[in-house]
Amino acid sequence: MDELRNHIEEITPVSDEEFAYIKTFFTKKKIKKHQYLVQNGDKVLCEYWIIKGTLRAFYINKDGKEHILQFAIKNWWISDYNAYFNQTEASINIICMEDAEILCLTLYAREKLASELHKMEHFFRMKLTLLYSSQQKRIISLLSDNPKERYEKFASYYPTILQKIPKKYIAEYLGVCRETLSRLYLNN
Amino acid sequence: MDELRNHIEEITPVSDEEFAYIKTFFTKKKIKKHQYLVQNGDKVLCEYWIIKGTLRAFYINKDGKEHILQFAIKNWWISDYNAYFNQTEASINIICMEDAEILCLTLYAREKLASELHKMEHFFRMKLTLLYSSQQKRIISLLSDNPKERYEKFASYYPTILQKIPKKYIAEYLGVCRETLSRLYLNN
Numbered sequence: 001m002d003e004l005r006n007h008i009e010e011i012t013p014v015s016d017e018e019f020a021y022i023k024t025f026f027t028k029k030k031i032k033k034h035q036y037l038v039q040n041g042d043k044v045l046c047e048y049w050i051i052k053g054t055l056r057a058f059y060i061n062k063d064g065k066e067h068i069l070q071f072a073i074k075n076w077w078i079s080d081y082n083a084y085f086n087q088t089e090a091s092i093n094i095i096c097m098e099d100a101e102i103l104c105l106t107l108y109a110r111e112k113l114a115s116e117l118h119k120m121e122h123f124f125r126m127k128l129t130l131l132y133s134s135q136q137k138r139i140i141s142l143l144s145d146n147p148k149e150r151y152e153k154f155a156s157y158y159p160t161i162l163q164k165i166p167k168k169y170i171a172e173y174l175g176v177c178r179e180t181l182s183r184l185y186l187n188n
Numbered sequence: 189m190d191e192l193r194n195h196i197e198e199i200t201p202v203s204d205e206e207f208a209y210i211k212t213f214f215t216k217k218k219i220k221k222h223q224y225l226v227q228n229g230d231k232v233l234c235e236y237w238i239i240k241g242t243l244r245a246f247y248i249n250k251d252g253k254e255h256i257l258q259f260a261i262k263n264w265w266i267s268d269y270n271a272y273f274n275q276t277e278a279s280i281n282i283i284c285m286e287d288a289e290i291l292c293l294t295l296y297a298r299e300k301l302a303s304e305l306h307k308m309e310h311f312f313r314m315k316l317t318l319l320y321s322s323q324q325k326r327i328i329s330l331l332s333d334n335p336k337e338r339y340e341k342f343a344s345y346y347p348t349i350l351q352k353i354p355k356k357y358i359a360e361y362l363g364v365c366r367e368t369l370s371r372l373y374l375n376n
Binding site: 059061065067081082085086091092114115118121122124125128130131132133136137138139140143144145 | 247249253255257269270273274279280302303306309310312313316317318319320321323324325326327328330331332333363
């Protein structure tokens with residue numbers, strides 16, 4: 001759990017005693033490649049923090065087309081946040097792309113932790129702030145950028161993801177076709 | 189400032205003494221129709237809470253096309269959050285569509301308030317949670333919905349906005365053409 005402590009301490013320092021308490025709220029889980037962590041229609045009980053592995057969250061529209069919302073690698077958080085925060089059924093899927101180890105946090109645990117420890121309330125607020133900022137950038141990019149600009153922004157914001165994830169999925173995330181993406185890769 | 193207290197108390201109760209302190213962090217401002225609250229390239233010093241009036245946040249791409257990110261009416265918050273949280277220059281514009289009265293909160297004031305009052309840290313976290321959830325819905329809608337579906341979802345999530353904002357801007361927000369939107373209005 002040391003990685004989790006480092007991750008929290010990027011935002012706020014915690015004492016040994018506090019961290020000993022914080023970690024009691026998390027449950028460790030291993031998941032295999034191709035296994036679903038969340039499936040459309042499930043109750044979403046947890047958000048997940050990735051110790052190792054790669055996951056992707058995607059939405060399938062009524063025509064069966066997959067649209068990728070998010071990737072998650074080591075040190076990232078993932079869930080169907082809409083369903084998690086509202087305790088409703090998932091509208092998206094989250095699948096494991098590479099054997100993973102994760103920490104699970106229920107909403108009840110998250111709220112208890114935030115309520116008991118002001119610094120954890122702060123930690124969760126700051127994580128949300130970063131997520132919200134990156135979502136704003138994605139909305140602007142989806143609304144107004146052409147494929148080349150989308151690719152270039154993605155490559156500059158997420159160089160590690162670009163190296164780890166097959167091109168097929170990057171193309172889906174960016175909403176561009178695979179051939180266009182291959183051309184962009186070749187030109188960079 | 190009573191409306192602000194009601195707004196905060198939708199999430200967490202505050203005592204008279206606490207609210208007397210909280211309101212010292214906000215500054216009231218009046219802005220006129222057509223006036224810019226934030227302009228692309230400005231430093232973004234504040235986030236804004238709307239007492240009355242209507243505003244819209246939009247991005248102008250390199251071809252001069254406007255893309256709407258958000259509307260804000262009474263009781264809503266608005267800013268260029270990306271620039272506000274990172275204290276960088278605005279990449280978007282926020283304009284007043286109808287004479288408005290707003291409360292301004294600097295990032296320094298926001299962080300001080302959150303750090304001194306755990307319940308305000310909680311308030312800001314919960315507001316961000318709601319914003320993040322609604323952004324997730326918007327990204328899914330932009331990626332996968334056709335114009336009719338986008339319009340229907342928007343109408344069900346934001347019926348008040350639909351009544352207050354000219355169709356031209358709703359069409360821009362949804363990324364659909366005006367003629368399509370007019371047909372959808374007529375059919376509903």
